[in-house]
Amino acid sequence: MKMLIKLAYRNVFRYKRRTLITFLTISLGLAMLIITVCLIDGADKQGITNLIDSQVSHFKICRKDYFEKKDDLPLNLTIKEPERIHNLLKNVPAVMESESRIIFNGSLIKGMDELPCQGVAIEPGRDMRILNIRRSLIEGTWLEDDESKVLVGKNLAKDIGLAVGDIITLRLITSSGDEDLTWNALDVEIKGIFDSGNPNVDRQYVMMPLGLARSGLGLGAEATEILVRLKTDARNDRTLTKIQGQIEEALKPDTQGLGAFSWKESAALILAVSKEKRRQNALVILITLFIAAMGIINTMLMAVFERTREIGMLAALGLRKAEIKKLFVLEGSIIGIFGSLVGCILGGLGGWYYETYGFRLASMGESGDKIIGAFAPVKDIFYGDLSFEILVSTFLLGVFISIISSFYPASKATRLNPIEALKHI
Amino acid sequence: MTLVKLDMVSRIYHSKSIDFPALEEVSFSVETGEFISIAGPSGSGKTTLLNIIGCLDALSSGSYVLDSDNIGTRKSNELADIRRFKIGFIFQTFNLIPVMTAFENVEFPLLLTGKMNGPERRATVEEILADVGLKDLMHRRPFEMSGGQQQRVAIARALVKKPRLVLADEPTANLDSRTGKEILDLMLRLNQKTDSTFIFSTHDQMVMDCARRLLKLKDGRIESDQVRR
Numbered sequence: 140m141k142m143l144i145k146l147a148y149r150n151v152f153r154y155k156r157r158t159l160i161t162f163l164t165i166s167l168g169l170a171m172l173i174i175t176v177c178l179i180d181g182a183d184k185q186g187i188t189n190l191i192d193s194q195v196s197h198f199k200i201c202r203k204d205y206f207e208k209k210d211d212l213p214l215n216l217t218i219k220e221p222e223r224i225h226n227l228l229k230n231v232p233a234v235m236e237s238e239s240r241i242i243f244n245g246s247l248i249k250g251m252d253e254l255p256c257q258g259v260a261i262e263p264g265r266d267m268r269i270l271n272i273r274r275s276l277i278e279g280t281w282l283e284d285d286e287s288k289v290l291v292g293k294n295l296a297k298d299i300g301l302a303v304g305d306i307i308t309l310r311l312i313t314s315s316g317d318e319d320l321t322w323n324a325l326d327v328e329i330k331g332i333f334d335s336g337n338p339n340v341d342r343q344y345v346m347m348p349l350g351l352a353r354s355g356l357g358l359g360a361e362a363t364e365i366l367v368r369l370k371t372d373a374r375n376d377r378t379l380t381k382i383q384g385q386i387e388e389a390l391k392p393d394t395q396g397l398g399a400f401s402w403k404e405s406a407a408l409i410l411a412v413s414k415e416k417r418r419q420n421a422l423v424i425l426i427t428l429f430i431a432a433m434g435i436i437n438t439m440l441m442a443v444f445e446r447t448r449e450i451g452m453l454a455a456l457g458l459r460k461a462e463i464k465k466l467f468v469l470e471g472s473i474i475g476i477f478g479s480l481v482g483c484i485l486g487g488l489g490g491w492y493y494e495t496y497g498f499r500l501a502s503m504g505e506s507g508d509k510i511i512g513a514f515a516p517v518k519d520i521f522y523g524d525l526s527f528e529i530l531v532s533t534f535l536l537g538v539f540i541s542i543i544s545s546f547y548p549a550s551k552a553t554r555l556n557p558i559e560a561l562k563h564i
Numbered sequence: 565m566t567l568v569k570l571d572m573v574s575r576i577y578h579s580k581s582i583d584f585p586a587l588e589e590v591s592f593s594v595e596t597g598e599f600i601s602i603a604g605p606s607g608s609g610k611t612t613l614l615n616i617i618g619c620l621d622a623l624s625s626g627s628y629v630l631d632s633d634n635i636g637t638r639k640s641n642e643l644a645d646i647r648r649f650k651i652g653f654i655f656q657t658f659n660l661i662p663v664m665t666a667f668e669n670v671e672f673p674l675l676l677t678g679k680m681n682g683p684e685r686r687a688t689v690e691e692i693l694a695d696v697g698l699k700d701l702m703h704r705r706p707f708e709m710s711g712g713q714q715q716r717v718a719i720a721r722a723l724v725k726k727p728r729l730v731l732a733d734e735p736t737a738n739l740d741s742r743t744g745k746e747i748l749d750l751m752l753r754l755n756q757k758t759d760s761t762f763i764f765s766t767h768d769q770m771v772m773d774c775a776r777r778l779l780k781l782k783d784g785r786i787e788s789d790q791v792r793r
Contacts, residue, residue, distance in 0.1 A: 142675040149663035452659040455620060457648025457676055459641050557620050561655070 143462065147469035150442070157438055158474060164434035165478030166485060168427040169537050173486025173529055178498055179420055181523035183413055185336075186515030187374070187406075192271040193335035194516070195405040197379075198367035198386060200224060200237075203398040205363060212242050212257075213315040217361035223393055224365055231389045233382045235370045238265035239362035241352045244315075247291070247299055247345060248308040248324075254299045256291075257343040258311060260352030269368040272333050272346060279303040279331025285350040288330035292341030294518075296332045305329045309345060311355045325355050338518040367399070379403060409516065431478075431537065432544040435471050439548030443467065443555075450552050451560025460553040467549035468542060475541020479534045487530055493523030566629075567728060567761050568594035568617060573626035575612050575784075586612040588784045589626070594763065596728070599755045601775030602765045608781040610765035611733055617763060618651055618731045619643040631728055648676050652722030652760070654732035658714040660706040666693065666717045667702040673725045692720045695757075696750060712743035716750065723754055730755075732764035736771055748774045 151158055191197060201209070205216035218224060221239040228237045241260040246253050263282040267273040272290070273281045282290060289309065291301055301307065306328050314321040327347070335341055353359065367386065373379050379401040386399040403410060443450070453463055497520040515521075575587040587609045594600060602610050615621035616628060619635055620643075628635045631650060638646065647653075652673070660669045670689045674680055680688060693699045696716040706714050715735060722730050732751070736744030748771060755762050764771070772778055780787040 142672070146661070146663070153663055448657075448659065449661065452653075452655065452661075454644070455618065455647060455653045455655075456673055457644050457646075457651075459644045461641075558615050561620075561659075 140465075143466050143469055147466055148473055150446075150466075151470050151473045154438075154442070154445075157441065161434040161438040161474055162478045162481070165431045165475065165537055165541070166482040168431045169479055169482025169533050170485035170489060172424055172427050173483065173525075173533050174489040174493065174523075175420065175423060176529050176533075177486075177490035177523040177525045178493060178521075179416065180526070180529075181493065181498070182515040182517055182521050184524045185517050185521045186409065186413075187402075189335065189337035189340075189516045190406050190409065191372075191402050193275070193337040193340045194270075195402045196269050196366040197369045197373050197402055198383070199364050199400045199402075199405050200228075200367060200386070200390070200397055201364040201400070202396050204396070206398060206400055206404075211315055212244055212363070214241075214243060214313065214356060214358065214363065215315060217241075217358065217363050218365065218395060218397065219359075219361055220393075220395070221360070221362040221365055224390065224395075224397070227389050227393060228365075228367065228386065231382070231385050233369050233371070233373075233385060234367055236265055236268040236368045238262045238269050238366045239349060239364075240366060241349065241356065241358065241361070241363045243352065243356060243363075244312040245322075245345065246310045246312075247295070247301075248310060249299050249301065249305070252299050253310075254295065255343075256295060256345045258309070258352060259344050259346045260349045261346055262349055269366050270335075272335055272340075275333045275335045276331045277334045279329070282330060282346065282348050284348050286330075286348060287325065287351055288328045288347070289351075290331045290333055290344075290346040291329060292344050293332055293334040294338065294342040295345070296329070298342070301329050301332070303329050303331060309347075309355075311352070313356050323355050323357070325351070327351070336518060337516045339516050341518065373401075376403070413515065428536065428540050432540050435474060435541050435544040436547060438474065439467060439471050439545055440551065442470065443548050443552045447555060447560045447563035450555050451557045451563065454555075454557035455561065464546075464549040464553045467552050468545045471545025471548070472538065472542050475538045475545075478541070479537030482537060483530050483534045486533065487525065490523050490525030490529075494525050495522075497522045565596045566593050567596045567598075567631055568763075569629040570616075571627045571629075573616060573628060574624045575609075575616060575621065576624040585784055587616070590781075590784075590786055591626075592779065592786060592789060594761060596761055597755070597759050598777060599752060599762045599775055600764070600777045600779060601772050602763065602779045602781060603767060603772050604781035604787070605767060609784040610767075610781055612784075613781065614731050614733050614763065614765050617729070618653060619646050648673070649725070650728045652725065652727040652730040654715070654718050654722045654730065654735045654764070656734040656737045658706070658711070658718045658738075660714055660717055660721070662706050665703050665705055666698055666709070666713075666720075669706070669717055670702075670720045670724050673721060677725050689720075689724060692724045693717075695754065696720045710743075711739050712746065715739060715743075715747050719747070719750060719754070723758060723760060726758060727760055730760050730762045732762065734766055734768075735764055736766070736768055741770065744768070745770065 202216045225237050228234050239262055243258045245258040246255045306326055309325050309327050311323045313323055383399050383401055390397055499520050571591050573590045577584045577586055604610050623636055667689055674685045693702050696719055698716050736747055751762060776792055778790045
């Protein structure tokens with residue numbers, strides 16, 4: 140075996156240029172694969188973080204019928220006594236903070252321009268412990284209770300040309316679903332502009348104190364939803380299910396038809412898109428591996444053809460068919476091992492770069508934000524997520540494909556008749 | 565002692581439309597230590613006969629016994645083992661492994677048989693390379709050597725495992741006459757020294773003259789079988 144390995148190793152470097160091309164096909168293919176997976180994982184991870192930190196938090200409590208129609212933002216399916224719910228939630232040890240909110244459809248009017256937006260009424264004191272909007276203020280100051288001032292996202296402000304201190308008209312749609320359209324309008328001052336990193340929030344949200352929205356929408360001490368922040372960052376299903384059970388148990392004395400919905404349920408559409416994206420990514424992986432496999436098969440077939448007489452000689456010296464097969468499989472494996480190793484090093488370096496310096500969506504042109512934003516709630520820049528598992532599994536995959544790809548040419552070598560092979564010119 | 569015994573051996577190649585008999589009812593035997601030349605014009609069946617004796621080709625009919633072993637009933641892997649342990653080949657075009665040095669080429673059959681440890685193997689290879697006059701060139705690769713030197717390496721490779729039988733297919737055909745003569749002398753000397761049996765095919769008169777027994781083939785049949793001196 141040692142002798143076959145030695146012979147295989149030397150044969151690999153016999154046709155340097157061809158080996159180099161195959162080697163590069165594998166290395167670059169696997170490096171691209173690692174970088175792609177790293178970026179997709181990074182976009183997903185950052186997207187989920189953005190979603191939890193700026194939009195849905197860990198849990199949302201609302202009426203079950205409201206959750207079913209949440210895309211319509213119905214204002215007639217509210218939580219009537221949200222403060223009682225906050226008190227009940229204090230009995231759940233995992234809960235850090237909760238906040239009442241009202242979400243409604245609306246639009247911003249500045250002069251002749253009008254842009255649709257989503258009104259988000261919050262409790263400023265509680266919100267800053269639940270979401271990151273306060274930390275992401277880039278201009279102006281944070282909201283106070285009961286003031287007629289609003290915060291807008293950076294992208295929305297840019298789209299309609301807003302600056303801190305501007306007075307604008309906010310149209311609040313008071314009807315919902317199939318009801319006749321009714322609205323109210325308020326003149327409000329822009330108090331701050333935020334840049335949360337979540338394109339959905341930064342392009343749509345107009346945030347205001349709960350009291351302002353209640354008076355504008357004609358609601359009492361109600362809320363459409365309660366956001367819940369946990370003490371620990373809950374991402375896996377097991378933890379979420381456990382805490383969901385605890386919250387629902389805590390609400391039992393006063394359910395009001397409410398349910399607790401995890402961030403996964405709130406972000407079902409985004410997660411479905413992410414799943415689809417991974418399926419497409421699997422196709423990219425398959426194509427990459429197919430190209431690498433074709434490279435190896437081609438190189439090995441050329442080797443079998445060019446070394447036909449040598450194969451005959453090896454048979455004459457007494458090498459069994461299985462040993463000749465082993466020799467060619469070893470050659471393919473050596474190319475695969477080196478190619479995969481270099482691919483993992485290159486991919487690792489690329490992954491490290493994107494993990495450290497991030498991927499700027501502007502590098503994809505003006506529409507970069509929109510392209511990536513369609514798949515994950517990220518914008519401007521996101522960071523790769525490189526794991527040791529990706530490197531190891533890609534390396535093993537590369538070696539496995541190389542070995543499998545070598546079998547066909549190796550079998551061809553063993554099918555050669557030694558006499559015919561010795562006559563080969 | 566009889567090493568090779570062929571009895572009514574025929575080899576017929578089948579193509580789409582015709583059957584071509586390369587060998588027809590060939591019978592002869594070879595004793596251990598003989599130095600035999602198989603001669604004949606192109607297409608007379610020399611190489612086919614050598615391939616059959618070398619266990620590379622199958623018989624169409626007849627029987628072949630090598631070293632008391634009936635070859636006709638052996639399977640592919642068993643034939644490979646017989647070649648590995650009992651037969652050494654010398655080819656017209658040398659057929660050395662280009663990525664290996666002269667030393668490694670000669671060591672290769674010993675690694676295949678696996679009978680010797682490292683130091684023993686090294687000593688054996690160096691001894692045989694000294695015998696063929698190439699000890700100083702043992703770290704050269706084939707492309708760094710002349711045709712004659714490459715053929716010497718091939719001879720050393722064939723003999724290093726001390727095979728019962730050495731088969732050489734036109735071993736001097738690719739060499740100039742002086743080098744060819746040197747190679748023949750070397751083979752004769754090693755034949756006497758090692759007691760291996762040599763069978764080689766040729767249509768070169770000088771080579772035929774060196775042989776102690778000359779087997780002439782014509783149209784796949786033995787035309788004459790002469791023992792000299």
